[in-house]
Ligand code: C2E
Ligand code: MG
């Protein structure tokens with residue numbers, strides 16, 4: 015139990031509060047009665063009785079004061095017990111006023127008995143009964159002022175006994191009921207603290223405790239444990255599109271299927287399941303061949319999602335990403351095991367849907383590096399450490415400068431040789447990319463305006479944007495705002511989107527691309543050939559140019575014929591669809607000549623110019639316009655130093 019003491023305490027506090035109120039009431043009633051009967055007895059010249067009643071009344075006043083001022087119910091209960099027993103004995107011995115006092119003993123005791131616990135009442139009033147019996151039926155009866163016949167004495171004693179038993183029985187059943195309530199309350203809390211209310215599976219704390227025990231046992235007597243961390247892909251979409259009820263049903267269905275798998279899993283494996291949070295689940299496999307069993311389980315789970323998951327006759331495109339970590343190979347504590355499987359799960363998610371991935375040390379290093387890059391990107395955004403470099407693009411035939419590709423650099427990452435190829439994917443994963451893309455667009459357009467004004471530049475400004483923007487519905491508006499801010503012609507802007515971002519894209523992406531084109535900007539499919547665009551689908555993409563990936567250009571004279579032919583194939587294809595072809599990564603004269611020969615439209619590459627800082631770009635353009643491009647390998651060395659590469 016996790017919080018039993020606290021819950022019982024809460025319960026006892028409620029009970030104490032009730033006692034307090036009962037005591038207050040009894041004390042007030044007692045004070046009034048004792049005052050009246052004490053006064054009457056004194057007037058009757060029954061000084062002994064009057065004195066006893068008045069001193070009892072004083073005692074009650076003190077107890078009431080304590081109770082109100084200091085909430086000291088213990089003191090009040092003690093005073094009430096003493097007063098009621100003392101008073102009852104006095105009434106028994108003296109017979110009270112007009113010998114009827116003995117009848118007051120019954121209600122005084124009955125009411126008073128309820129402010130005590132069962133065992134306190136047994137002892138206290140049991141003792142009182144014995145004293146009464148001694149006074150009434152033994153030689154001690156000589157102490158009695160009032161006189162009772164033997165039958166009367168017996169009747170008083172038996173009535174008191176019956177009253178005592180009835181009160182005790184009531185008290186006992188009340189206490190039992192209270193304890194039962196506390197237990198039920200604690201059980202509920204226990205369930206809530208250790209089990210997931212939706213699926214009934216153990217929760218995060220529970221599985222961590224069980225795993226800790228398992229690992230402890232494994233340290234004494236070696237055993238192998240496999241841990242699968244499952245996360246459902248696209249679950250959020252189900253919640254967003256169909257509501258949380260549907261999401262809950264989906265989770266319950268999956269949890270039931272998971273339990274079924276666990277039940278039918280080959281022995282001697284011991285399986286434990288848990289729901290960690292939202293759409294995250296864990297499977298713990300305690301088996302000698304934990305590695306093979308973990309894979310078997312992962313494959314069975316993935317099979318559940320082969321065709322999505324059906325809930326209420328609707329098929330949801332939900333899949334699973336699973337990370338696997340093994341004890342003792344990957345971790346030696348429960349926390350590490352969960353954490354590492356979780357890391358592996360992220361890796362599986364990155365690799366595409368419905369797959370599993372093992373934890374590895376390289377993976378951990380990779381994730382640590384990514385985290386560092388993320389932090390430095392945030393810093394760069396905060397402290398304006400980003401800058402742009404510019405890479406001229408040339409017409410393949412006239413060799414004039416027809417465009418400039420804008421490339422991003424981050425000062426604080428560049429020191430460690432980390433360029434955009436490495437940090438852009440991190441920015442995409444952490445959603446920093448939207449802010450970064452906007453920064454790039456805004457600054458690029460500002461510079462484009464300057465370039466046009468200072469050099470009369472009339473070429474294209476090619477700005478890379480992330481594929482993430484294809485699902486960003488505000489993107490077009492933001493771009494339009496930037497264009498309006500600087501008043502540049504949209505026709506002088508081309509956005510480059512890497513081909514892989516087009517893969518698996520839906521209507522929404524196409525709409526965004528269409529909207530961009532309607533603004534007047536052109537679009538380029540960057541790194542073409544690295545993705546999986548079916549060539550015959552090119553017609554459906556609103557692209558104005560293809561940028562052949564530099565790996566194909568560098569493979570131009572490779573012995574692998576198919577790699578060599580690739581550039582030619584892309585070129586033919588682009589011509590078929592009347593799309594402009596830009597070859598990037600031209601590093602040699604031979605490559606340039608080949609590209610010119612096959613009719614490529616534009617080229618860029620280190621052979622022609624490296625990415626340049628702003629000032630270098632200005633002088634490059636003016637010098638180039640004066641002297642033109644001389645095809646001379648020495649050119650490469652005379653070009654400015656490589657900014658950012
Ligand atoms: P990309 O758009 O394909 O950019 C071309 C990359 O190839 C640039 O690297 C450029 O320096 C390099 N390159 C060009 N010619 C040659 C050559 O002859 N030899 C060699 N070895 N490399 C050449 P960079 O600047 O490191 O950019 C890498 C990628 O990062 C870009 O590929 C682009 O996908 C992305 N990227 C760069 N800047 C931005 C940006 O501002 N926003 C976004 N979203 N992505 C960017
Ligand atoms: Mg590019």
Ligand code: MG
Pocket residue numbers: 540541542561563564598
């Ligand atoms: Mg490229």
